[in-house]
Amino acid sequence: MPRKTLVNLSVKRFNDEGTKLLDFIRERIKTARTEAGISQRKLSQKVFRSNSYITRIENGDIEPGFTEIIAISMTLDKPLKYFLPAQYTRDKDDQVRGGHEYDLVNHFRRITNEDIQRIGVKTVQDLAELKN
Numbered sequence: 001m002p003r004k005t006l007v008n009l010s011v012k013r014f015n016d017e018g019t020k021l022l023d024f025i026r027e028r029i030k031t032a033r034t035e036a037g038i039s040q041r042k043l044s045q046k047v048f049r050s051n052s053y054i055t056r057i058e059n060g061d062i063e064p065g066f067t068e069i070i071a072i073s074m075t076l077d078k079p080l081k082y083f084l085p086a087q088y089t090r091d092k093d094d095q096v097r098g099g100h101e102y103d104l105v106n107h108f109r110r111i112t113n114e115d116i117q118r119i120g121v122k123t124v125q126d127l128a129e130l131k132n
Helices: 006-036 040-046 053-058 066-075 099-109 114-129
Strands: none
Touching: 006 053, 006 066, 040 053, 040 066, 053 066, 099 114
């Protein structure tokens, strides 16, 4: 049985975090693709990969490379940070942005009526006051 060393524990932690990160990226690709109404095959073609490429990513058979994530991001009209967990992204005022927070801000920016904006802010404030 191998000895537990700091290096072995660090590698395991890194591997666990890497797996969580890849799972998050896969799920975000699937969500963005579904929201865009694009099939796995069509997205594969749009990023110039084999017909089964996106299927294999979403199923966890392969890991997407950085250039592929960029191509997917551009094709699905999502910023790169959409595909990363919040702890890996920071905006200019150093506040964490990602996941649901990104979605909330993105949808809010599309509201042009100030009265509706106030209702939206009040709704989010009320939700924040609820105990989880």
